[in-house]
Amino acid sequence: MKTLRIIPAVLLGAVCVCACQHKEDMAPAPEKYFPRVKTIITNNCLSCHSAVNGTWQGRPTSFDTDEEIVAANASIKASVADPASPGPFGNKRMPVNGELSSEEIATIVTWLEKGGRSTD
Ligand code: HEC
Structure with missing residues (x-):
């Protein structure tokens, strides 16, 4: 009868060891870029692209919310990283008053x- 009482203890021990090992094996959480993108936009773009601040010069783009930033993701990237191109639909380099x-x-x-x- 003594062995019957030992089995649950052994099982519990095994579960603990497995759980702990699993934790150590786990890869670190992947780095998040969006929080850093938001900081860059807050510091460099909202002075002209905010409906909330009333500084909405960049028609028709406002970057106040996560949704607005995500919806404009490709044009934000183009405006900071791609060459400027002429014409009404050409790419404008941003920020207007400098460079990131x-x-x-x-x-x-x-x-x-x-x-x-x-x-x-
Ligand atoms: C000094 C003011 C100012 C700052 C700072 C600024 N912008 Fe702009 N932005 C404008 C103006 C004005 C336009 C409209 C340009 C035009 O159509 O000729 C514009 C246009 C844009 C457009 C194109 C919008 C569209 O729908 O055609 C994007 C994208 C953009 N800006 C992104 C950014 C990003 C990203 C930053 C920060 C890195 C930034 N801007 C900083 C004034 C600014």
Whole structure:
């Protein structure tokens, strides 16, 4: 009868060991780009692209919400990373009054490559 009482203890021990090992094997959570993209946009773009601030110069684009940023993901990337092109539908280089650092541009490009969502 003694062995019957030992079995649950052994099983419990095995579960613990497995659970702990599993935790250590897990890869670290993948790096998130969207929070960094938002910071870049807040610092460099909202001065002209905010309906909330009343600084909505960049017709028709406002980047106040996650949804607005995600909906404009490709044009945001184009405006900071692709060459400017002439014409009404040409690409405008942003920000108007300067240029992002190469690190900031790389962050936006990588975010779009990963899917350009608020979860990326
Ligand atoms: C100094 C003001 C200013 C800043 C700062 C600025 N923009 Fe703009 N942006 C504009 C204006 C004005 C236009 C419209 C240009 C035009 O149509 O000739 C525009 C247009 C755009 C467009 C094209 C919109 C469309 O629908 O055609 C995008 C995309 C854009 N900006 C992204 C950005 C991003 C991203 C940043 C920050 C990295 C930024 N802008 C910073 C003023 C600004």
